[in-house]
Amino acid sequence: MMRLPPFRYLAPKNALEVAGILNGEGPDAMIVAGGTDLYPNMKRRHQMPKTLVSLRHVDDLRGVQMNGGVTIGPNETLRSLERNVDLKTRLPALWTAVQSISTPLLRNMGTIGGNICLDTRCNYYNQNFEWRRAINFCMKCEGDTCWVAPSSSVCWAVNSSDTVPVLIALGATVTLVSVDGARTIPIHELFGTDGIEYLTKRKDEVLTRIDIPDQGEAKSVYRKVRRRGAFDFPVAAVAARLTLQGNTVEDVSLVLNAVGPTPVRCEEAEGVLRGNALTDERIAEAAQAAYRPAKPLDNTDYVSMWRKKMIRVEVKRALEGMRG
């Protein structure tokens, strides 16, 4: 069987201790929450932290508060969010995303913070050491070439988080804490530009809270394309948030994920819709506008051109579902 490489395991009790350890340990340390993604990656030797800083006993990063908006502690397990009836009522798109992640067993361990910070995925990268040696490794780990786009100077590993596109669409903010203090940013600013530098979070920062503003009259929806009804990461995903005034789009937010290294905000498609009636024609136009920036490559399940086509279908279906 595949076994974990040796590592040091630290178990602090609160967020400040976490930040202190990260500051002291430097870039060889990593936070582990549920470990459902990190441990398999370590077994395959493509993530090799020397020190793991566990959030298992960090209680001040747990909890869900609902006032006007919703505040979620990133250490909250996906399972507990899935079981949160109020969350299901208030933020159905987020709940849909959460309960679609992997399997019940892994949701018992996995956390929402872990899903937000999920390492980008690629089937040239999520392979064991011997396999990666056969392709002479890749840009994201120990190699030089991005094998899915050999002429590319950047890594095309895919952001495969289910919760991220929804949180972006809902206008969430996240708070990051280090020994230098706290900063709060819109969640879309958390994401970098390519599959390697996929987070703007510094190595010494810990994600401490997720704030989702009051959604007012807005409706939201999450649609996920994947092969099977369980286990699978998305290979094309659409999150949409829509405020309608009658049949007129007052406000709209449309976000794609799993079609590139970063979540894609569809500003052109949003522009097509904003201030206009949500007619079939507008929906088709918006779906086409959303389709263009999606750049799926052949590094996930399913044929990449089909995934791109599904963006058009799923945007259309998302918008149609929120009409009337």
Next chain:
Amino acid sequence: MSSNGSSSQETGLSPEAQGLRDQLKEGYNQIGKSPVKVDGMAKCTGATVFADDIELPRMLYCKLHRSHVAHARIVSIDTSAAEAMPGVVAVLTGDSMPETFGILPVSQDEHALCIDRVRFVGDPVAAVAAVDEDTAFEAMNKIVVEYEPLDPVFEPAKAINNEVEPLHGYGDDGNVHKRISMQFGDVDGALEEADLVLEDTMFFEGNTHLPMEQHAAVAMREPDGRVTLWSSTQTPHYVHRAVSKVLGMPPSRVRVIACPNGGGFGGKSDPFNHEIVVAKFALMTNRPVKITLTREEVFYCHRGRHPVLMNIKTGFRKDGRMTGMHFQSLLDGGAYGSYGVASTYYTGALQTVTYDIPTYRFDGVRTFTNKPPCGPKRGHGTPQPRFGVEVQLDKAAHALGLDPAQMRLDTLQPSNSVTANWLRIGSMGLGPCIEKVVEGSDWKNKHGKLPYGKGVGIACSSYICGAGLPIYWNAMPHSGVTVQLDRGGGVAVFCGETEIGQGSDTVLAMCVAEVLGVELTDIRLTVADTHTTPVDLGSYSSRVTLMVGHAAFQAAERARELLAKAAAKKLEVPSVRLRFAENRVFDVQDPERGMEFADAVKLAEAAYGTIAVAGWYTPPPSPGKYRGAGVGPSPAYSYSSAVIQVDVDPETGLVDIEKIWVAHDVGQCINEMLVIGQVEGSVYMGLGEAVMEEMAYRGNRFGVHKIPSLLEYKSPTTKEMPPVETYIIEDPDPNGPFGAKEVGQGPLLPIMPAVANAIFDAVGVRVDEVPITPDKVLKALGAKDKRCGPRSFPDLKITDTMRVKTEAEGGDGTAPRPPKKKKPEKGKGEEVKAS
């Protein structure tokens, strides 16, 4: 069933044997019921000892260093850094084991560790044994191999042209491992006579077994120098032969024990390099050595479904009857022979056993490519052609304006007949199978009548119940069972059969319990151990229930005969009147007059000595006598039919399987629950092949397997499993024990074509290849000819076609002697018989 002992004048049977026949006629004790599996409790509580559960004192852990290039000559192997590591006890390279092995006598092309050449990414080159797994892993990665690259070939259509250096120095022609051409009757004439001739090119992608248990093996040197090997294998007898051959030890000094398999599906039917390596290490180090493969390594062992490109040309009359068929297949064999020669024959063997095909030609080619070797997976070589034939039949029905179900019913191959290619059919329950699924699914109100997007499709199939001939030529039985009775009434049963989850232990116990009238709890099994059990060839080719069943029946009957004689004397009742049931032996005319089973054993032991008897089974000879006739014959054939209802989303191409109705002609259930389990399991596996599973490689990226993991190699979950309605057809076959036929493989076969045919009914497109993924459905919807599939079929370069006269032509099953050739044939005739 064969009998022995003195026969009475009237029936030809001894009074004891006649008594047993009468007992069975009056109703079964066990057969057809659903007692809990004899190994069920151990499986549920975790008590079952799988190979990886074995822990022995001082045990070492083994890892294999595998090739990271697809095709290369080995220039040098430097193991010094690994050997220098603390905790490393031994390191092995291929030169220590120069003897070749392989499952088929004609394909002895594997080394335990590669010596001069690697042939795919994952081919093992060196091995390490260390005190723990972490050390073994680290040491394995310190081995440095220098390679001189060779051009790889990944596509059979390219391999057939022999533009690169051949992978092996044997075979029919460069990278053509096997080329076959045979014709039964005048196919060209028959096609000319036809009202409709269809020619289709189709492709069936390769897929793998995906057993939950990864292969594991443990070896130990016994104090007297013998070696014992525990392994998750379906074929301990063949592993025994291979280990003995490669290690150069007499078979009597090698003991192979097959642990219960956590699933096999054909993937554990070959002897494997890792098994030989741990045996060698155990002898070298005098310490037990274990290896447990990672999931990636299981993908490299493979031996799964061959990718097959097919070309099928068939003539039909207006009423749907076929006049003849020309079937061509091109198999992508991967890097080694494995069962491949048999697989190639199987792609052409069983087309004829479902519907009447009066004239038939088969051309088949298997090529070597630089990928993990293909071999037998559930249905061995027959699901691919069955997909092609059943989809083409659907097309023919559509073209002729016939109902596809009725057309099939009208063209069935009759029972008790001989096919064009000389296969003898016994019982044939396909008609009732079709009728059941047609009725159950409300086919007549659905086919062609559901709204756009929804559709139903039908397909049928047949499978062998054990191969007629063994893998290596010998005249001995295929299965043996010994039964030994305790004075306390216990029954010890010994048999080489291997439990792979299919229920063979239970079938063995039930057959013995039936004859002796004891409970399953009275029976103790010792199985799959080459030192203590009579040979059974293994859990493959759906042979176990039929062959072990016969052997168990015969052994139990022989024990019963001794008990009946002794009891008859004591009870003063003719032994023909004795019945064995409920742990008693009694007079059928006066049931009070009887004794406990244990008392009958005591009487028999007093009269005849220790009660230990054997039974065995050899299949009947086949009428086919031509070269290649060894693959296809079976004592009996099972039949299946399925109707599948789908909902196709024309915007996405996604296919939702809504419901499946499946009927299977099993002859007679031994254990009904197990039969249903095997049918449902087959359906589930078939669905994966139909819509998801593929062994995908990156030919442009050094030939790596694209997705060697349980997460990314997509196989259905419970969420994808639709409701399944199972119908069991019982039409006892005279060649089956109690009339039983196979159920482990056959019901998988109709699933893939039924899905394809249902998609046509739903949205009017043909996807002529599996897996049927949504992108292919969309492609077909957008295509002018409403089809997605291969467009061409390469020239197989057939020069000689063997001609065999059919029975209708007055043939005798032989082929005329071919004209004298200038040079003698390679090899010594066709050694491959079957699998």
